[in-house]
Amino acid sequence: MHEHQQSALSLAWRLRPAWLVLAAAAMLPGCLATAPSMGGGNTTVTGAAGGGTSAGSNSKLESCTESLGTLAMEEDVNAPWYHQLRSYQLGSTIPVLRLMIQQSNCFVIVERGAGLRAMERERQLIRGDEGRAGSNMGGGQMVAADYLMRPSIQFSGQTGRGGGGLAGLLPGAIGAVAGSVGVNEASTTLLLVDIRSGVQISAAEGSGKNFDFGFFGSAFTGGLAGAGGGYSNTPRGKVVVAAFADSYNQMVKALRNYKAQTVRGGLGTGGRLGVQGGQTEAGREASGKK
Numbered sequence: 001m002h003e004h005q006q007s008a009l010s011l012a013w014r015l016r017p018a019w020l021v022l023a024a025a026a027m028l029p030g031c032l033a034t035a036p037s038m039g040g041g042n043t044t045v046t047g048a049a050g051g052g053t054s055a056g057s058n059s060k061l062e063s064c065t066e067s068l069g070t071l072a073m074e075e076d077v078n079a080p081w082y083h084q085l086r087s088y089q090l091g092s093t094i095p096v097l098r099l100m101i102q103q104s105n106c107f108v109i110v111e112r113g114a115g116l117r118a119m120e121r122e123r124q125l126i127r128g129d130e131g132r133a134g135s136n137m138g139g140g141q142m143v144a145a146d147y148l149m150r151p152s153i154q155f156s157g158q159t160g161r162g163g164g165g166l167a168g169l170l171p172g173a174i175g176a177v178a179g180s181v182g183v184n185e186a187s188t189t190l191l192l193v194d195i196r197s198g199v200q201i202s203a204a205e206g207s208g209k210n211f212d213f214g215f216f217g218s219a220f221t222g223g224l225a226g227a228g229g230g231y232s233n234t235p236r237g238k239v240v241v242a243a244f245a246d247s248y249n250q251m252v253k254a255l256r257n258y259k260a261q262t263v264r265g266g267l268g269t270g271g272r273l274g275v276q277g278g279q280t281e282a283g284r285e286a287s288g289k290k
Contacts, residue, residue, distance in 0.1 A: 049102035062252035064106035069146035071107035081153040206246025
């Protein structure tokens with residue numbers, strides 16, 4: 001930001017009239033956005049995780065006193081929402097989700113996908129003639145995943161512009177600035193599946209939003225293209241992360257009170273919706289048989 005731009009904003013902030021703040025903001029190129037919100041509050045996924053400890057994690061992130069099991073993650077790279085992320089210059093959601101989950105201490109994450117392939121190459125190298133003795137890369141050391149988590153995005157975009165009616169009250173360029181204010185929202189889902197049985201353990205939906213200011217027609221999406229994109233430095237990326245954090249928090253709250261679903265007669269043995277003449281327990285009941 002140039003010196004004269006900083007001075008204009010500083011003066012506008014001291015004097016405080018809304019029209020002056022907007023006028024000073026209009027001098028700035030590109031777009032600005034408010035901090036993203038998770039379920040109505042500001043949020044972001046930051047910091048680090050090491051084992052069961054974390055540093056710099058968001059205080060709004062739910063956590064567990066003990067881990068519930070090992071977790072593998074899979075992203076559907078063929079889904080429409082994944083290609084939509086690419087158009088916004090956003091990459092895989094897995095890295096930020098893995099940080100968030102490890103910080104919570106609710107699951108121990110195991111490496112899969114491209115990372116697993118790299119690990120296998122290293123094992124093959126060490127097991128060959130070039131490997132040093134005592135490297136301890138023998139078999140029987142891989143940890144199995146107990147659960148599979150699948151993230152997805154149901155909606156990510158702008159839900160409107162107009163400055164809440166402020167644009168019509170302000171003249172000229174200042175009104176144009178107010179009219180470019182928009183609300184950006186995202187809705188996400190996390191699914192948790194038991195790997196051994198294939199049974200869905202949990203599902204959670206979350207949302208995030210922020211306000212975007214696209215000055216003098218500098219569109220929100222266009223601003224992202226020029227900025228290079230990313231989950232930590234673009235308004236849309238931050239909103240997606242906030243929505244996933246909200247989804248995960250809802251899931252953790254439900255899992256704290258987890259109670260396994262049961263079906264009389266056992267899972268996968270026909271269920272309770274019997275058909276007359278059927279051979280399942282419920283079918284025999286529908287036919288008047290024991």
